[in-house]
Amino acid sequence: MGLAAMGMASALPSFLTAGEIKKEMPFKLALSQFSLASQYWSKKIDPLDFAQKSASSxxxxxxxxxxxFFxxxxxxxxxxxxxxxxxxxxGCYNLRIMVDGEGVLGSLDKEVRKKAVESHYKWIDAAATIGCPMIRVNAEGNGxxxxxxxxxxxxxxxxIDYGRKSNIDVIVENHVGLTCNGGWLADLMKEINNPHCGTLADFGNFCIKRTMPATNDLSGWMNTKCIDEYDRYxxxxxxxxxxxxxxxxxxLFDANGNDTETDFARMFKIITDSGFNGWVSIEYEGGLYNMYQKGNKYLGDDAGVLATKRLIEKVVNK
Structure with a gap:
């Protein structure tokens, strides 16, 4: 669906209304469901419609x-x-289920770990049911x-042992706690040394320390600032x-459609130089920030996803 058909063109920055960029890329584009978080949490769309939304919009x-979301x-x-x-x-492909809120897998308390592992089993089963080859987990812990x-x-x-029964892999995202330290997570992977375990490498999740939230809820955390970040590149x-x-x-994007936090050209050179040819998932979070921060400087969910897609196409075409 085009921007004009979506009724968005007149309200968008010029970099989004220019002609479409077409070129074969060395990887495939996917969409993180979290990109639409503001629409899910405001009940504007149904999680069951994710595939239709991603493909048609x-x-x-x-x-x-x-x-x-489910x-x-x-x-x-x-x-x-x-x-x-x-x-x-x-005509979509189910890639993974990203699992949160099921316990601390890196807890130093053995019973807490055991409960957390068992709480994840149902999501491995769910992934097998819907045809996802993997789940994403968090590997945080304190100590x-x-x-x-x-x-x-x-x-x-x-x-990994549980997932092997249904051919489901387990991957870890640099997301929270110590996993935001790229070296720590890479060392963890080296020690596991298992083809059924890997990483979900996220451009932006390298914040090691944040300011304290004013309130211990999503709104509070969305208004914190990173004060110590691991080098993302x-x-x-x-x-x-x-x-x-x-x-x-x-x-957030500048007037030319470039991301204000990450040099996408530099980042995609790292990705292509690594030989990666899998799926690159767009994860736009500006729409969610719009819900919880004053100023309305972020694009909405749909426009932000399209802006990210256009930016990827632009840097890959160079």
Missing amino acids: FGITGLDYCAI QDKAKDLNYLNELKKRSADN DPAEVKKAAIESLNGL KGIGELMPFAKGVHAKTH
């Missing part, structure tokens, strides 16, 4: 599902089969980095040897 057929449906076979059907009906790594490896090995370079997916993270 953006021309994107790879799907990264977020478990948080948290109570992990064991609902009717719901999961409907997700699978709608994906197939729209000495070496001890947390040891604990996380134990948990991940448990999930170094981090992506460290994670790419283990990457089973990439998140092209964006928030």
Whole structure:
């Protein structure tokens, strides 16, 4: 669907209304469901319509599902089969389920770890049902980095063993806690040394320390600032040897359509030089910031996804 047909063209910056860029890319484009978070949480769209939305609005057929949008449906076979059907009906590919809120896999408490591992089992089963070859988990924990790594490896090995029964891989995103340190996560992968485990390399998730939120809720956290960030280019370079997916993270664009936080040309050179030829998922978060920050300087979900897609096409075409 074109911008004019969506009724958006007149309200968009010029870099989004220029002619379309077409060129074969060395990887395939996917969409993280989190890019549409503001629409899900405001009940404007239904999670079941993710495939239709991605294919018709953006021309994107790879799907990264977020478990948080159907948290109570992990064991609902009717719901999961409907997700699978709608994906197939729209010519889409189910890539992974990104799992959050199911416990701390890197906890130093063995019982906490055991409970967390078992809480993830249902999502491995759900991934198998809808045809995703992998789930994404978090490997955070508090304590000495070496001890947390040891604990996380134990948990991940448990999930890998469970996933092997249904051919589901387990991957870790640089997302929270120690995983935002690219070197730490790369070392974890080296120690696991298992083809059924890998990374989901995210451009923007390298914040090691943030300001404290005014309130302990999503609104509070969305208004914090990063005060200590791991070098994102170094981090992506460290994670790419283990990457089973990439998140092209964006928030804000300048007048020329470039991301204001990440040099996409530099980042995509790192990706292509690594030999990666899998799926690169767009993960635009500006629409969510629009919900919780004053100033309305961010594009809405749909426009932000399209801006990210256009930016990727632009840098790959150079």
